[in-house]
Amino acid sequence: MSHLVKRLSSTVSIKATPSKAHHHVPLPSSAFPSGYLLTGLHAGVKRKPGAPDLAVILSTSTRPTSAAACFTRNAFKAAPVVVSDQILAQNAGRARAVVVNSGCANAVTGRQGMDDAWAMVRATDALLPPHPSSSTPAAKKPEHETLVMSTGVIGQTLPIAKILAGIEKHAPVSLGKDFSAWECAARAFMTTDTFPKLRARTFTIGGVEYRMAGMDKGAGMIHPDMGPASTFTSADAFKELHATLLGCILTDAPVSPRSLQSALTYAVERSFNSISVDGDMSTNDTIVVLANGAAAPREVEEIDEESDRDGYEVFKRELTEFAVDLAKLVVRDGEGATKFVTVTVKGAPTYKDAHSIASRISTSALVKTALYGEDANWGRILAATGSVALSSPSSSAPAQIDPTKVSVSFVPSDDTTPLPVLVRGEPENVDEVRAKEILSQEDFGVVVELGMGSEEATYWTCDFSYEYVRINGDYRS
Amino acid sequence: MSHLVKRLSSTVSIKATPSKAHHHVPLPSSAFPSGYLLTGLHAGVKRKPGAPDLAVILSTSTRPTSAAACFTRNAFKAAPVVVSDQILAQNAGRARAVVVNSGCANAVTGRQGMDDAWAMVRATDALLPPHPSSSTPAAKKPEHETLVMSTGVIGQTLPIAKILAGIEKHAPVSLGKDFSAWECAARAFMTTDTFPKLRARTFTIGGVEYRMAGMDKGAGMIHPDMGPASTFTSADAFKELHATLLGCILTDAPVSPRSLQSALTYAVERSFNSISVDGDMSTNDTIVVLANGAAAPREVEEIDEESDRDGYEVFKRELTEFAVDLAKLVVRDGEGATKFVTVTVKGAPTYKDAHSIASRISTSALVKTALYGEDANWGRILAATGSVALSSPSSSAPAQIDPTKVSVSFVPSDDTTPLPVLVRGEPENVDEVRAKEILSQEDFGVVVELGMGSEEATYWTCDFSYEYVRINGDYRS
Structure with a gap:
């Protein structure tokens, strides 16, 4: 009956995956939004010596910084997703820092995972400059101002001591704002990615020139279905988004928290929610955007869809196009992708x-x-x-x-x-x-x-x- | 920037797929239901010389033969699916023959595809013995009594002259009822399958011993979502079933058309609609069952869920267990499967x-x-x-x-x-x-x-x- 069995050859030749290195391009420091400090360093989550696995991003703007996010709709939301969502809700859409680790997703890690995510938040909060006394009365200062993201293997707890040492000791001395700082931060997002995904763009609203830059990561478990943060539950729900996709977009335009969330929700639907590498939705998918207004003259008010429809529409379009650029990079670098x-x-x-x-x-x-x-x-x-x-x-x-x-x-x-x-x-x-x-x-x-x-x-x-x-x-x- | 690029090795070693030949087992001729003639032969659809690609199955019972089917829910139903559904509806659940080809799915083949499917039906109808004059008055003789199935590549038309020659000239001289005939028919269902999928079982209802045997095929495009034939649209709808999955179950028990369909619908939901090889739903998925009553004494009436609830429940359970056995064989032989x-x-x-x-x-x-x-x-x-x-x-x-x-x-x-x-x-x-x-x-x-x-x-x-x-x-x- 041997003719029944289609025996297999013991090896197959693999078509060379096209080199993707050219999708990582250097940018002049002038391309980046003002009012941000970043670093990416090796804390020790990844085994490979020196490989960046921790990014810290701080807004140093003297204006209030708005924050918005879209999170995975997976029922098994990772601890950092739960914590970030909670912080955004408590602060009504304000946050000034983002901390990210790769190598371990801190997902399905029970109570320990929640404790670890909160510890990352507190350690990063401590790096933030004090609020300018004029902008925020002491009584209104939020308890926490850091959003947290993790990506990597599910079901393992973080090496939290190493991560905290990275945030507390190594991050403060390595923060910067030039290309190298942005690039290191982007590298710290990477898991099976073969190149750091970093882009920037310039746009004008009301005669003022603003910048937007950001990084994302993701190569597998990519088919996100992200919905808006709990802050603004009335915002349109997302329909389809899957992967561990992490992204962080930073702009020096001033945008109200409410309008930042609605622009992000719209943008994500047409970008990150429209890509797929393998059809698997992750427990950690998160896209965060900060808008710190650092490039706006003092008299310019926050862009808001009610008070400034035209300005809002321009911002929404710019954010959407930028999100599409970042999203395409993820597909470009899809695990094993040749097309x-x-x-x-x-x-x-x-x-x-x-x-x-x-x-x-x-x-x-x-x-x-x-x-x-x-x-x-x-x-x-x-x-x-x-x-x-x-x-x-x-x-x-x-x-x-x-x-x-x-x-x-x-x-x-x-x-x-x-x-x-x-x-x-x-x-x-x-x-x-x-x-x-x-x-x-x-x-x-x-x-x-x-x-x-x-x-x-x-x-x-x-x-x-x-x-x-x-x-x-x-x-x- | 060469460190950014994870270069690929040019070959990978493949874990040997376990041999699946032992899942094909010979059966004694006594294992098969009576009142059926079968053949499987090489008509010339497949390129490989001698590879069976055409099966013809006839019921020779003197009692009326009931037929039921579940078809793919894909919007692009292949021509044979449309034709078979129509015939079952016209005949109120009676049919006496099945013709199957592999190598070409006759799907998305436009008007030509419909003509070809009808030509296969007419040629096979001509092989059927005349109706015993007692059982069917001439006025009630259905115009067509053959169900048709095809599997293989989508979007190519059938080599219809070769297929018709196979049905008209070669099938009549090779029909048989022993193991070899059943095995050849099962082989004619195969595409990327590595072994013919043929099983039989015996059961007793009302003190009478009946047999059920059948074959199926499928190894890729397997995630069926099949619904009942249009004959009995009130039957429960299927929820999930995808693949090119073809199956044909033959029994010599007497079952009313209505109850045959409802038992099949129930069985398919818990068998073929609960398997997946690759999550892709085919345009051709079809499971057909014929019940010709050839083993029933003349005085035994057709099993029906209203007039004989107990008998019906036994039949439904036997059909479900048998369908599960056949469905598992498809997963076992999933394309490239090692688990x-x-x-x-x-x-x-x-x-x-x-x-x-x-x-x-x-x-x-x-x-x-x-x-x-x-x-x-x-x-x-x-x-x-x-x-x-x-x-x-x-x-x-x-x-x-x-x-x-x-x-x-x-x-x-x-x-x-x-x-x-x-x-x-x-x-x-x-x-x-x-x-x-x-x-x-x-x-x-x-x-x-x-x-x-x-x-x-x-x-x-x-x-x-x-x-x-x-x-x-x-x-x-």
Whole structure:
């Protein structure tokens, strides 16, 4: 019966993952927002000597610093998520510091985990400059002003003594504001990331020039579904966001806490909540934004969606574009990824439907292995599309996708002509040479047109490779 | 900046997939139900010379043969699914033949695909013996009595001339009823399967001994969500079932069409709708059951849930157990699978919640790569558990999982003591040697206790290996 058994070769050759180093670019010190001090150092969580695993970020602005966050919707929220959410709620959206460790997620760590997260907060609080007496009456000074984030292995407790020593002894002497300080902080976010993810941009509101810079991390357990902090529960809920994704965005624009949260909620939905590496939602996903107003003239008031709609809309757009840039870096560096694929679903009855279908295509193991194999297997794209139950347009039965209205095409990244593979339900006679040409590019797009309406959504995803299995088959050891 | 880049080795060694040949076992001819003729032959759909790719199954019983089916819920239903559903509806649950091809799914093939599926039906109809004049008046003779199934690549049309030649010329001379005929038919279902999946069982209702035998196939695109045929739309809807999964169960018990469908719907929910290989739902998933009554004495009436509740319950239980056996074979032979893992979620508020969580754990890429790596990374199991939004128990807000009530353990297959890794939210000090001992077994279980109620569900899944990526990275070529 030996003919029944398909025996396996004992080795497979791995297609070289494209080098990603060029996505890390140096920035001039003038690119960064003012009023922040940062450091990234090796506290000893990671085994590798010298590898940064602790970042401390302080706002030194004399104006009040607003803070907002989006957190994972996972029921098993890690201790740092619970603690940060609590602090933001207590302070009504004000915080001046962020402390981050990599190497250990402090998730599912019970009471010890909560104690450790609070200890990190207290130690970082102690590094903050005193509040300028004018801005905050002593009675209103918040007890804690630090948000905390952790990423790494789940279910292990932090080496808290090492982390506290790092915060108390080593951070104060290494804080800085030049490129090197920002880069070290970004490096301290990294786990299986292959490059630090750091970006900056400049924008103008009301004639004043502001800066925004930030870092994020994430390469696996990436399919976030983050909702807004408890501070403003009325803000729109997020729908889809998964990974251990950590991100921190810092700006020297002045923004009211309420408007900072609503702009972040909007931005995250269209950026971090629209990426997937492996479809797994983490216990730790957190995006934090601080706005310290350090670049604003004294007389300029905080940007707020009610008192300054135009200024708010500009800020929201800038934040969204910046969040998309940071989010794409995570997909670019997806564990084992050799492809960067933009999935666009058009012609949907609702944004939610377009987003759900783009998400399903982006997480299908069969689609992702075909992308890795550079195989124009569009049947798998259709199977994924058709497996999504659409939301009900009313209280009646859900709308059904009509196969005879669906078209699919592959879009090259070099501005040459897209390749239709299915047109209104009928398969095209596909030029396989041309298909291979497009799919052998590192970047390309997949467009699915449903022919059911005018809503669309975009998702960014990567392929599924041998290297992904290698990384995740033995992550802990 | 070269230190930023984690370069890849050019080869990885693959853990040998355990041989699966021993799951194919010969059966005596007496094990099979009477009143069926079968064949499996090479029509020429598959490139490999001699590989069976066409199965024809005929009921020769003189009693009316009942038929029921569950079909994929994918919006892109393949032509054979649409055609079979239509025939069952036209005939009110009667059909006497099944024709199956592998190698090409006849899915997303437009009008040509529909024509081809009907051509297969008509050719197979012509092989059926005439109706005994007593049982069916000429006026009531159905126009078509064949159900059709296809599996293989999506988006390519069938080599229909070869298939029709197979049905018309080669099938009639090779039909048989011994083990070899059943085995050849089972082989004709196979695509990436490494062994034919054929089982039989005997049961007694009302003092009469009946037989049930059947085959299925499926190794990838396995996460079915099949609903009952349109014949009986009032039957319970299926919730989760994905793959190209094809199955055909044949019994010589007499069962009314209505009860055959409701028993199948129940069985599929607890078997084929509770397995996952890769989380992808196919366009072709179909499970068909025929009940021809050939073993029933003339005076015995059809088993029906209204007129013979006890008999029906026995039949439903036997069908469910048999469906579970067949479903497990699919997971066992999952593409690249080296593990067979039983995921049980207990203490849920509803069966649906337990089933959703078991499904999420079973499809998590991170859980599945950890299973492959024999890594007791239970944090990933929790992350998957916590990412499921529970159904609303009432019209109020959804129930939330309480992390302090959740326990997780690994259960060895050799009856030694299970290993708790999380007990009511607190991580155990896990004996990693013991954990490795359990996870290095081919079969083991994962039990998640939610502590929220008394409902439970079981899912069967496999690991995610290099071999899965190899198979699916280049399936078409």
